[in-house]
Amino acid sequence: MSLRLTARGLSLGHPGHPVLDGVDLDVGPGEVLAVVGSSGGGKSTLLRALAGLLRPSGGELLADGEPLRGPAADRALVFQDDGLLPWRSVRRNVELPLAVRRVPRAERREPVAEWIGRVGLEGLERRLPRELSGGQRQRVQLARALVGSPRAVLMDEPFGALDAQTRAAMQQLLLTVWQRQRCTVVFVTHDVDEALLLGDRIAVLGGGTLAAVHDVPRPRDPGSRADPAVRRLREAVLAAL
Template identity: 60%
Template structure:
């Protein structure tokens, strides 16, 4: 299954009468990882929730495969910083949850859940409860649960933001490995420029006036390129855009 093409056409986003973003236009190519950077309160999370169909745009239109987004869809899965695992369900049954909602048989749910738990390195933790896991392990469960439903677009809202540096690096590498085997489109919100440059094909800096800067990432998801001149140049461009926004 191919990834979704996502598009914003002169979109304004906000809460009630307060707008946080005006006149936002961009396109996300099917199967690409599109990272969004920006200052706190600039509308990053609001944008993700709107693409997920949980919030209505104030003006303009969001599209998935050229169809306007008006409501949630199994094609678009949202992954939060807070893992939101159900504490009374085992790790396996948490991963099975979106499959149960879609009425897959118990056998198929179990097989797919165990497949994804193996992919994220937690096959031996399937019968544990979330409270028995570390923060990084819980995020791996959430990643497995998100991808087990085979969404065509994954919307990630600072999914590693609450993790320590070592665990965060491990999750970035795991995500890069997992994404190599899925065609899903990913919109990845983060505050971390280096994280964005590692996981994404393109990185956008979001401001209340729309996207200020859009950078193509040279050789994304390759740890060996993190310090190369082309990556440093991209990093400098993104930092300049962020600093300009914060100083405004």
């Protein structure tokens, strides 16, 4: 079951000097919320708060209606820097969340193998991170994030360092995985076109608060950028930035 994440009057940062102030936001179960904003506008700060790594300085943050009090296995983080452990193979990096939770080794094999297959890394299980391309490393990170069946995945510009072709492939992979898992996704990006492709809604951060939230026309398709409704939304988001 996916997770509902709710902010009510949320302030983040030092008292008197908030990075974000008075944010009201509801991320529905199974929704993909894309978060955009200028550099330093609080996107990553919001994501870390949702992960339980940063305490609010005001307001409240809820997970399924209960106060969010810290990190938990039901929320997984995915960063632009893949953070793979260089001495661990692909398989051992993917199984890391299960090992931390002390899942017996025999019980790890099936979900680890399944996720390595889902992200298209069969045959590379024994390779070390230095032997992988940037796109392959991000696939490992995605599998590692999802192997523990989180109810929400929080992604901080995970494809920002990839070349255009690899980035497009990773976007499609994420959508394919999400359609099977239907977990809640909060996806931070600088790229408005990426937000339009991936998000059910787009939250625009600006001026230290939530400037706007827009519904995104469907279906998800890179070709929909020519659609007049999508073009108007793109212009509105860019104007808000």
